[in-house]
Amino acid sequence: MTHWVLILSCPDRPGIVLAVAGLLAEHGGNITESQQFGDPLSGLFFMRVQVETTVVRAELEPALAELGTRFAMTWSLDVVGRPVRTLVMGSTAEHCLNDLAFRQRSEGLPIDIVAVVSNHTVLAELAAFYGIGFHHVPVTRPTRADAEARLLALVTELDVELVVLGRYMQILSDDLCRALAGRAINIHHSFLPSFKGARPYAQAHERGVKLIGATAHYVTAELDEGPIIEQDVERVDHTRHVDDLMRLGQDVERRALARAVRWHAEHRVLLNGHRTIVFR
Amino acid sequence: MTHWVLILSCPDRPGIVLAVAGLLAEHGGNITESQQFGDPLSGLFFMRVQVETTVVRAELEPALAELGTRFAMTWSLDVVGRPVRTLVMGSTAEHCLNDLAFRQRSEGLPIDIVAVVSNHTVLAELAAFYGIGFHHVPVTRPTRADAEARLLALVTELDVELVVLGRYMQILSDDLCRALAGRAINIHHSFLPSFKGARPYAQAHERGVKLIGATAHYVTAELDEGPIIEQDVERVDHTRHVDDLMRLGQDVERRALARAVRWHAEHRVLLNGHRTIVFR
Amino acid sequence: MTHWVLILSCPDRPGIVLAVAGLLAEHGGNITESQQFGDPLSGLFFMRVQVETTVVRAELEPALAELGTRFAMTWSLDVVGRPVRTLVMGSTAEHCLNDLAFRQRSEGLPIDIVAVVSNHTVLAELAAFYGIGFHHVPVTRPTRADAEARLLALVTELDVELVVLGRYMQILSDDLCRALAGRAINIHHSFLPSFKGARPYAQAHERGVKLIGATAHYVTAELDEGPIIEQDVERVDHTRHVDDLMRLGQDVERRALARAVRWHAEHRVLLNGHRTIVFR
Amino acid sequence: MTHWVLILSCPDRPGIVLAVAGLLAEHGGNITESQQFGDPLSGLFFMRVQVETTVVRAELEPALAELGTRFAMTWSLDVVGRPVRTLVMGSTAEHCLNDLAFRQRSEGLPIDIVAVVSNHTVLAELAAFYGIGFHHVPVTRPTRADAEARLLALVTELDVELVVLGRYMQILSDDLCRALAGRAINIHHSFLPSFKGARPYAQAHERGVKLIGATAHYVTAELDEGPIIEQDVERVDHTRHVDDLMRLGQDVERRALARAVRWHAEHRVLLNGHRTIVFR
Incomplete structure (x- = not known):
């Protein structure tokens, strides 16, 4: 018995749920979880189903392919709980890597x-503790293209499915963003769209906000404009200096990032244009 | 075209989703929202579907009845958004009535x-402003049975579907609780199961908690033990006296109560033994 | 015995707390609450003290004036709990007025x-229920100056200390903003600085944010840039349309506004340039 | 120039603030932060002051001792930011140790x-990574007294100021609780006073609560009844099994514990009978 997760999207029209339920029933499937959403604005329909069956992938996929063609569906099938091969990029801040690696472990x-890829060497120690290969890839303006090529080579070589930018303080080229579209998650240290760009905590302090936030989003070529997966906030007051905001913010960052990574890895996040569906 | 909401529960087994989807498709239905949950502990399956169709109730109901028999289902069908006929009971505190009446209006x-039923007259003014009939039903130990009989008479007479206890400071008899089972919601002014019984804010202050809460639950004969629909909390600190907790608590109470009433009225709450499924 | 609240700010230097504590002790004062903050950036010191004493205002004020001169202080003295004379402006949405009036009452x-001032007549009914004078002041481009003059006349006539813009959908002139500086609070229906300007919920929906918010701030001539007093957020997901955001947002708006108004009325908010100190 | 933190409590009466401010001014002190609270119920006054001065401890302490005698004060003086020597006890769950050690580091x-003390060996690896001595102290019913003696010996030997029970699954003897009174913090995995005792997540699931919580409190001989320092909650719904609650709960536990430990280590927590004052 395998526990499968199927996600799909297609133009909305009557009969999709019935067709999916029918297909799964024909293959001896017992649906354990199912969520759907029809977006009246985009006219698209989205669905996520978990189903238990003894039928193997080689039998399921052709049936799904046929269904996909009939409904003009984008779909994907995975085994529930299969660990997603992930590469974490960072610079000097350790909290994102520490949090993700610990949650994987415990x-x-x-x-x-x-793999951990960094333009600094600070993260090497943590990576070693968690038994993860560490790759030091320094970046300077002239070497950026080489560094990105090396990253992409690692992605291919290690069969990486998800790249997480855990406070990686370098801007990716448009080409790299496109190459990683839909499989790279960044954590931005503000409640987007507030305080885009550099030094968001300094901007937040200057503006005198009463809540600080963090935003986990897919990486796109437009900086800090990618589809938002998760956001969270923390209350602050006038006694907090920029340094305090940075420290308090780390907690919000890792919380929002961990949720986004979990939902992505559990195939709960579907793209709807530049927004996301999150079947929590 | 009518927009229907169907809720159902039955022993879990393969084929339920397919059968429901099939029935709705046969009746020209387009599913706009669907949620389901199978509880491995109770072995029960729960589902809520919103569906648009031109088919009328007289045609849908027999088909659902047949399906219900086949799967040993409890089910109910309503029109999405139909206002649920509600009776609010209160004593002297106005915030629950004010909040619910305002949300209905705006x-x-x-x-x-x-109808508003109260053992005091304080709420008469608010009820009049919102154009709601006010019924003063005083309660003393010897007259409690009469008072409850009068309430039940009103429930019948006015075709009441939902009774809300908005800080009604009288304990209902077991018989009344049973008569209103599944259609009476109470707001308890603590984070249950903490501080059951009387004076929860005084108990909370005495214990020195750092968060106060409120719990909206279905009324059962066991005091403060009914199935929980919604809970919420608010941060407090050592400077707050009991009076402050009561004032701050009003906000939490009305928030939790309003959500519970909305979800109940939208047929999003299903009973699973002494717990609830809330398809938000 | 009178319970006083004293707030003050001045350039920071050693000896301020001692001088204030000494002055109050000399006048038989017993300090019941005291908060202070020295801002290293602006070099300013802020303090709020509640003190009980039998000494009358005519004796306290000259002593405070002398102290104020010595330390180049801005200060003000009031009686704890004295209701602040407030004028609420609105357009068609009732939730802000309903919330503030109810909280005043209960x-x-x-x-x-x-007074309630509105460019529409919708709020007249609510104002009447709460026994508040309603002033219909229509605004069109050519009559805006007249309308603002009438508002200012009311402020003077009724001895108004605080103007609350409770979803008043007109932009105030720079002159009016200046005339009301520090005594007008607006509720903006977004988590500023996100979604400044018009239709913030539509902007929020378009951007696909996962939390919506509201911001209570002092009105200044720069639109949506005034000092922030309070902010709050509410979780939303992909199923929410713009209309849902508007409805859910009303709850956040009234919560943030009510807190800001309470803190202002309790003299807990001090201006520190374009930011606020909130001694909660 | 040293940055001191002074905390004190004494029977409330006029003149305390003035006396403290006077003493500090005489010693060239510049107050950078000050908070106070008078509890009308216990009649006690509590204060926390941060002050910068060039005066050394040998001069400050006698003056404070004299003041303390005059006002029947309990007081203590420390240097702001001095790391508090801490011993963490745990069993098999790693999240508390990982979180505290990481926050110390980053x-x-x-x-x-x-030191890390555990009745299991699971935590040895994490302790080694963070360079902390690991002490395996197995506990069985007959050896409990020996194990506790060994713990107390470590506390003395290593000059431990704070003991943190980070999901240590053994009940401490009354004698040990008394020996560590006011310097041992436990994290309980429920929103106390709900679900005292064993298996709180199973109890929470059984009761069908909509929020789970965690409580950081000082250890006392009465199980789960010690003074509460901090509490936090997380929303859950009907889809969550007991295992999910345990996993989600880890996040709440470490958040509440980290705040409580920080506030304790910064001398922000004062005992007021069986409740706490937290000068955040």
Whole structure:
């Protein structure tokens, strides 16, 4: 008996749920979880189903392919809980890597961090503790293209499915953003769209906000404009200096990032244009 | 075209989703929202579907009845957004009535408050402003049975579907609780199961908690033990006296109560033994 | 015995707390609450003290004036809990007025709403229920100056200390903003600085944010840029349309506004340039 | 120039603030932060002051001792930011130790974890990574007294100021609780006073609560009844099984515990009978 997760999207029209339920029933499937959403604005329909069956992938996929063609569907099938091969990029801040690696180890976060890539060496120690390969890839303006090529080579070589930018303080080229479209998650240290760009905590302090936030989003070529997966906030007051905001913010950042990574790895996040559907 | 909401529960087994989807498709239905949950502990399956169709109730109901028999289902069918006929009970505190009546008037809360019943007269003014009939039903130990009989008579007479206890400071008899089972919601002014019984804010202050809460639950004969629909909390600190907790608590109470009433009125709450499924 | 609240700010230097504590002790004062903050950036010191004493205002004020001169202080003295004379402006949405008026009536919010001013007539009914004078002041481009003059006349005539813009959908002139500086609070229906300007919920929906918010701030000539007093957020997901955001947002708006108005009325908010100190 | 933190409590009466401010001014002190609270119920006054001065401890302490005698004060003086020598006890769950050690390393949590004590060996690896001595002290019913003696010996030997029970699954004897009174913090995995005792997540699931919580409190001989320092909650719904609650709960536990430990280490927590004052 395998526990499958199927996600799909297609133009909305009557009969999709019935067709999916029918297909799964024909293959002896018992649906354990199912969520759907029809977006009246985009006219698209989205669905996520978990189903238990003894039928194997080689039998399921052709049936799904046929269904996909009939409904002009984008779909994907995976085994529930399979760890997603993940590469974490960072610079000097350790909290994102520490949090994700710890949750993989102790809280059942379904990822397998196969590499840490950094333009600094600070993260090497943590990576070693968690038994993750560490790759020091320095970046300077002239070497950026080489560094990105090396990253992409690692992605291919290690069969990486998800790249997480855990406070990686370099801007990616448009080409790299496109190459990683839909499989790279960044954590931005503000409640987007407030305080885009550099030094968001300094901007937040200057503006005198009463809540600080963090935003986990897919990486796109437009900086800090990618589809938002998760956001969270924390209350602050006038006594907090910029340094305090940075420290308090780390907690919000890792919380929002961990949720986004979990939902992505559990195939709960579907793209709807520049917004996301999150079937929590 | 009517927009229907169907809720159902039955022993879990393969084929339920397919059968429901099939039935709705046969009747020209387009599913706009669907949620389901199978509880491995109770072995029960729960589902809520919103569906648009031109087919009328007289045609849908027999088909559902047949399906219901086949799967040993409890089910109910309603029109999406139909205001639920509601009776609000209160004593002297006005915040629950004010909040529910205002949300009915201005925020599309799908209830129709058809009566206010109180053992005091304080609420008469608010009821009059909102054009709701006010019924003063004093309660003393010897007259409690009469008072409850009068309430039940009103429930019948006014075709009341939902009774809301908005800080009604009288304990209902077991018989009344049973008569209103599944259609009476109480707001308890603590984060249950903490501080059951009387004076929860005084108990909370005495214990020195750092968060106070409120719990909206279905009324059962066991005091403060009914199935929980919604809970919420608010941060407090050592400077707060009991009076402050009561004032701050009003906000939490009305928030939790309003959500519970909305979800109930939208047929999003299903009973699973002494717990609830809330398809938000 | 009178319970006083004293707030003050001045350039920071050693000896301020001692001088204030000494002055109050000399006048038989017993300090019941005291908060202070020295801002290293602006070099300013802020303090709020509640003190009980039998000494009358005529004796306290000259002593405070002398102290104020010595330390180049801005200060003000009031009686704890005195209701602040408040004018509420609105357009068609009722939730802000309903919330503030209800909290004044039932939750001890220390304001006295002496007038409602609106460019529509929707709020007249609510104002009448709460016994508040309603002033219909229509605004069109050519009559805006007249309308603002009438508002200012009312402010003077009714001895208004605080103007609350409760979803008043007109932009105030720079002159009016200046005339009301520090005594006008607006509720903006977004988590500023996100979604400044018009239709913030539509902007929020378009951007696909996962939390919506509201911001209570002092009105300044720069639109949506005034000092922030309070902010709050509410979780939303992909199923929410713009209309849902507007409805859910009403709850956040009234919560943030009510807190800001309470803190202002309790003299807990001090201006520190374009930011606020809130001694909660 | 040293930055001191002074905390004190004494029977409330006029003149305390003035006396403290006077003493500090005489010693060239510049107050940078000050908070106070008079509890009308206990009649006690509590104060926390941060002050910068060039005066050394040998001069400050006699003056404070004299003041303390005059006002029947309990007081203590420390240097702001000095790391508190901390011993962490745990069993098999790693999240508390991982979180505290990481925050010490990367977020400026002012503790110095000098030992990890456990009745299992799971935590040895993490302790080694963070360079902390690991002490395996197995506990069985007959050896409990020996194990506790060994713990107390370590506390003395290593000059431990704070003991943190980070999901240590053994009940401490009354004698040990008394020996560590006011310097041992436990994290309980429920929103106390709900679900005292064993298996709180199973109890929470059974009761069908909509929020789960965690409580950081000082250890006392009465199980789960010690003074509460901090509480936090997380929303859950009907889809969550007991295992999910345990996993989600880890996040709440470490958040509440980290705040409580920080506030304790920064001398922000004062005992007021069986409740706490937290000068945040």
